[in-house]
Each structure stands twice: as C-alpha cells, then as structure tokens.
Amino acid sequence: MLPRLDTVLVQFGSTAITLGAALQASLILLATYLVTRAALKGLERAQRNRPNFAKSHQFVLGRILVYTFGTLGVLISLASLGLDFDRLTLIASALSVGIGFGLQNTINNFISGVILIFERSVRIGDWVVVDQTEGVVIKINLRSTQIQTWDEADVIVPNADMISSKITNWTLEKPSGRLILNVDVAYGSDTALVRKLLLATATSHPAVIRDGSVPEPMVMFLGFGDNALHMELRCFIKDIMEKFVVMSDLYFAIDETLRNNAIEIPFPQRDVHVKSWIAPGGDETGLPNAH
Secondary structure, three states, rough: OOOOOOEEEEEOOOOOEEHHHHHHHHHHHHHHHHHHHHHHHHHHHHHHHHOOOOOOHHHHHHHHHHHHHHHHHHHHHHOOOOOOOOHHHHHHHHHHHHHHHHHHHHHHHHHHHHHHHHHHOOOOOOEEOOOEEEEEEEOOOOOOEEEEEOOEEEEEEEEHHHOOEEEOOOOOOOOOEEEEEEEEEEEOOOOOHHHHHHHHHHHHHOOOOOOOOOOOOOOEEEOOOOOOOEEEEEEEOOOOHHHHHHHHHHHHHHHHHHHOOOOOOOOOOOOOOOOOOOOOOOOOOOOOOOO
C-alpha cells in the first residue's frame, strides 16, 4: 500500500514536512535543473553560431544563469515545504559564525572566483603567468582556477591567489604581441648587412604584422660583448599564442640567411697563453737540476 501524501516525514517545531511537500520540492529542484541545463545548451549553440560571441562570454553568462536559477530554485523549494524563513535566517546566522572561523579560506576563494568571473581580468583561453605557473586558463571554478601549462600539466591555483598575485595576461586586450630575438654576430661582421638581413627575415614571415597598427620590425645594436656583437630583432606577431612556433621559424631563417651571406655566429671562447719559467738553478720546466 502506497504511503499517503500527507504523511509527515520531518517535524521542525510547528512546521511539518509531509511527503507531498517533499515531492513538490523535489519536482521544483528537478525543473530548475532542467531549465538551467537547457539555458546552458542554448548558450553553447549561440557561441557556435555567432563568431562575435566569445567562449569567455558564454562562460560568464553560464555561471550567472547557474547561480541565479539555482538560488531561485532552492528558495522556491524551501517555500513549498512551508519552512519559516525567519527561523532559517537564525540558522544561517549561526552557521555563518562557524563558516567565518572554519571555512574562511573557502569563502575567500569563492568570493575571489565570483570577482574573476564578473571582472573578466582573466578569461577562459587566456595565456597567463602566475608566479612560477605559465599556461592557458582552462576553467574558472568557484574555488580555484585550472591552468594548463605548455607541457599539458594541469595546475590548480586558488582563486584568492589569482586576485592577490601579480598576473601577466598576454591576451587580455588583443591577441597580438611582441617577439624579441637575440642574435650575436662575430666581430668584423658588416652590421649594416646584418640589420638588412634580419629585417628581411622578419618581414617575410606571414605572422609578422606590417599594417601600421603596431611598430614596424626593428633591429637594435645592443653593444660589444666579450666574443660577439649583440644584436636584437623586435617584431609584433598577429597571435602571441603562436610565439614559440614563430620564434623557431625566425631563428631557422636567420641561421640560414647568415650562413648564406658568410656572417659568422660566434661561440664563447677563451685564449690560454702558456709561458715558460726558469727557476733559479732549474731547467725550463721549473724543476731544480739534478746533481
């Protein structure tokens, strides 16, 4: 025989939670979950179909929907149970004291996560450097941020550290960025020719920007070293996420063009001078003569 819907399951003072009220609250939570899931699916379709709708925008709107619908669903389900919200307020006040002492770091990370989501100083897909961690932001959760390094290792950084630490974001405002390539040539090299070759190498690469929106590629003569003349090639590329690939291409091309033009790339070397010394009463080795 099935239980009656007015069967009391739990008694909170004067408030009795019946089976029917519990089922109603469960249905409200289920409906909230389904509506939230459908809204998130709609955001995913919008992000795929609209090129101007960035993935970071989808993430922020999705988190707002989850928090909003989740809060409303919980409040409505609690109201359907007939609970006294004044009593719940007292319970929440008592719990907040414990939270303040025992879960301080958790609450701090949670608030920091909300700040990150709404401030958008760090977004999904950004290339960031946090202390010794460098990589691409994969997820921004309520407690922590997941960063994937170039070795594809996942580093979990607490959101509080993301807020309090100094962060370098390579892709915050625009995807472009500058490359700096150090090139040493041997003493006696034609520096004007070296400058011409380096500029030609940079301008011939399709990733290097030459539309006037950023400074043109330039070659700097930085000084005279112990074994070489220190040169530096600076240029901006369209997508800084391709930094290492473009740098590799340019270094290959620089090595080839310098060799083709008989310009030497030196290596560190030291000259050792050995002098003979004849000690008094000895031979050229400095050892005393045998008697």
